[in-house]
Amino acid sequence: MYLHRLFAALILIAVLASASAQFVKPIPVSEVSGATKVIHPYKNLTRLIIEPKFKYVRLEAGEETSFDVRIKNPTKKDVTIDPKIVIPPYTERVMDEDWIKFSRGKFVLKAGEEATIEVTVKVPKDAGKGSYSCMIAFTNDTFPSPYPTETPRFVNVLHLSVYVWIPPSVKIYPKNIFKYVEAGESYIFNITVENTGDKLFRLDPKLKHEEFYSPDTNYLTKDMVKIEAPSTIPPHSKVKVKIIVNVPSTAKGTLRGYIDLGIDDPGLEDWARRVSINLMVYEKPTEPFVKVFRVENASVLRVKVGTDLSPNFVLPFIAVKSPFESKADVNVRLISPHGEVKVRPKILERMIVTLGGSNPPWEEVEGIYKVVSVSKSYTFEIENPENGVWMVEVMPKGCFMFNVEVEIE
Amino acid sequence: MRWLILLSLLFLGCLGHQAVEHRANLTDLVKSNLYPFDGYRYDNVSVKVEDNKIFVKAKCSELEGEDDYIFVNDNGTLILKSYCLEALPQALKDELIGIALSNRTIAENANGIVTVRRILPQTSAKFYAPKELFSVTWHGEKTVSALIDLDAKRVVRIYIGS
Numbered sequence: 001m002y003l004h005r006l007f008a009a010l011i012l013i014a015v016l017a018s019a020s021a022q023f024v025k026p027i028p029v030s031e032v033s034g035a036t037k038v039i040h041p042y043k044n045l046t047r048l049i050i051e052p053k054f055k056y057v058r059l060e061a062g063e064e065t066s067f068d069v070r071i072k073n074p075t076k077k078d079v080t081i082d083p084k085i086v087i088p089p090y091t092e093r094v095m096d097e098d099w100i101k102f103s104r105g106k107f108v109l110k111a112g113e114e115a116t117i118e119v120t121v122k123v124p125k126d127a128g129k130g131s132y133s134c135m136i137a138f139t140n141d142t143f144p145s146p147y148p149t150e151t152p153r154f155v156n157v158l159h160l161s162v163y164v165w166i167p168p169s170v171k172i173y174p175k176n177i178f179k180y181v182e183a184g185e186s187y188i189f190n191i192t193v194e195n196t197g198d199k200l201f202r203l204d205p206k207l208k209h210e211e212f213y214s215p216d217t218n219y220l221t222k223d224m225v226k227i228e229a230p231s232t233i234p235p236h237s238k239v240k241v242k243i244i245v246n247v248p249s250t251a252k253g254t255l256r257g258y259i260d261l262g263i264d265d266p267g268l269e270d271w272a273r274r275v276s277i278n279l280m281v282y283e284k285p286t287e288p289f290v291k292v293f294r295v296e297n298a299s300v301l302r303v304k305v306g307t308d309l310s311p312n313f314v315l316p317f318i319a320v321k322s323p324f325e326s327k328a329d330v331n332v333r334l335i336s337p338h339g340e341v342k343v344r345p346k347i348l349e350r351m352i353v354t355l356g357g358s359n360p361p362w363e364e365v366e367g368i369y370k371v372v373s374v375s376k377s378y379t380f381e382i383e384n385p386e387n388g389v390w391m392v393e394v395m396p397k398g399c400f401m402f403n404v405e406v407e408i409e
Numbered sequence: 410m411r412w413l414i415l416l417s418l419l420f421l422g423c424l425g426h427q428a429v430e431h432r433a434n435l436t437d438l439v440k441s442n443l444y445p446f447d448g449y450r451y452d453n454v455s456v457k458v459e460d461n462k463i464f465v466k467a468k469c470s471e472l473e474g475e476d477d478y479i480f481v482n483d484n485g486t487l488i489l490k491s492y493c494l495e496a497l498p499q500a501l502k503d504e505l506i507g508i509a510l511s512n513r514t515i516a517e518n519a520n521g522i523v524t525v526r527r528i529l530p531q532t533s534a535k536f537y538a539p540k541e542l543f544s545v546t547w548h549g550e551k552t553v554s555a556l557i558d559l560d561a562k563r564v565v566r567i568y569i570g571s
Contacts, residue, residue: 173448176559178501192448271560280500317448352522352548356491361555362528362536363492363544368477372548373522 050158058163064122071115082106086135095132104190132162168267169197181279184249191241195233204262205229218254227347288395301385305332306377328399337388345378445554472496494527509545509555513566521549
């Protein structure tokens with residue numbers, strides 16, 4: 001009996017196995033692994049590893065400098081290295097081939113080996129100021145082009161940029177003015193212009209502005225700005241440029257512009273002749289904030305007013321904690337149904353101090369204590385306050401935000 | 410005996426004078442190695458020497474905040490070890506916070522107290538270019554920081570740490 005059942009079970013297993021073998025379609029290996037097809041049209045090009053691939057040098061006319069270029073041959077065949085200078089067609093200033101010299105000429109770099117070539121850049125004395133660029137091609141390999149071209153695209157190249165400059169004689173400071181201002185007020189900014197050179201320079205300041213894409217930006221106009229400056233800066237001397245800004249009473253947002261000092265020092269770039277002005281206009285309240293509340297049959301009244309905000313408060317817009325965060329304070333008056341109540345408040349000053357350690361890597365602040373937040377709060381406590389309408393008046397000083405808590409027990 | 414005491418006093422006096430002179434020279438050397446913001450001048454500089462370390466606190470009456478430096482005196486050579494430069498115009502700080510928040514990653518992660526610090530070219534060179542940059546950092550549950558190039562008005566590096 002048992003033998004019959006065992007035999008029947010074996011037959012069933014065999015039938016099922018045969019059926020599954022018929023219905024399960026074998027899957028090709030490529031479909032299972034998801035292998036990616038690779039298209040590599042430039043596979044046959046000889047590619048070397050060039051370090052650095054880009055080099056920038058700043059030199060005065062008549063100066064020279066040198067740097068090393070490492071060439072590695074990761075291929076399995078020997079490669080002929082023959083450094084040459086390639087001037088791109090789009091460059092405005094063209095450097096002469098005499099500017100660049102190589103420590104080694106044509107040589108064979110064996111498979112798997114590396115070599116170093118010293119490149120010397122020498123700028124002739126009569127070279128004009130500006131940017132010059134070229135490529136240094138180390139082999140003759142070029143990318144194939146589907147159409148005829150006069151400028152071959154070399155494969156193994158270093159891009160070299162040479163900036164010929166003239167050290168400036170004139171220093172300007174400060175170059176940036178950032179200030180909170182009140183509408184209707186006037187402000188004076190003194191700029192120092194120092195001539196450290198032996199030549200006299202002219203000075204011709206003018207108000208200008210650049211487009212700035214911000215919804216609250218307005219531009220300073222000539223009727224708002226008056227500039228007082230001498231017309232020359234004698235050698236080895238300092239002069240003052242006085243910028244007087246009259247902020248209109250209708251001004252809003254940020255007033256931007258810059259003073260192009262018009263100094264004819266050839267060493268100063270256009271952007272370096274400027275003093276940028278950024279004035280953030282704010283409206284200071286003249287009346288205190290008033291909170292009215294009713295007290296009925298209370299045993300204790302507690303009023304807390306402070307400049308402290310939760311450390312986890314997300315700053316959704318810029319000026320929420322400014323200006324003058326550390327000087328932020330409030331004047332508080334507590335008024336009962338029968339007039340001002342003179343109660344000495346409990347004062348709590350809170351500081352948050354940071355140390356190095358959790359700072360980003362570019363802040364080298366190890367060992368320095370830094371107070372990052374100071375806040376002050378005043379708590380008034382009155383036992384058995386009289387019934388009726390009470391008021392708390394708050395006048396902020398140097399802050400854009402404060403908090404008020406009224407607790408009636 | 411009296412002569413001996415007198416000579417000793419003179420010798421000690423000379424040593425004291427040399428120490429004061431050395432201290433004055435060191436203070437002058439330190440002051441010439443400070444970097445106030447954009448041509449401003451420090452009105453108040455305090456220098457404290459402890460062993461081979463020199464702690465400097467510098468303030469400019471026209472600017473909010475204080476600049477701190479720690480130098481190490483390595484056999485007469487001053488090495489700037491740490492610095493924290495927060496003496497900046499408040500409106501510039503707000504401008505920089507605005508630039509930092511214009512970066513989406515920063516805006517989505519910024520939380521907590523914010524600090525704005527100046528980064529000197531020798532440090533900036535390691536992260537971007539050898540020029541003065543600014544670091545806007547939020548100290549909350551995470552440290553979120555933007556390194557800013559003010560000339561280009563853009564965030565050049567981001568750091569989000571624990």
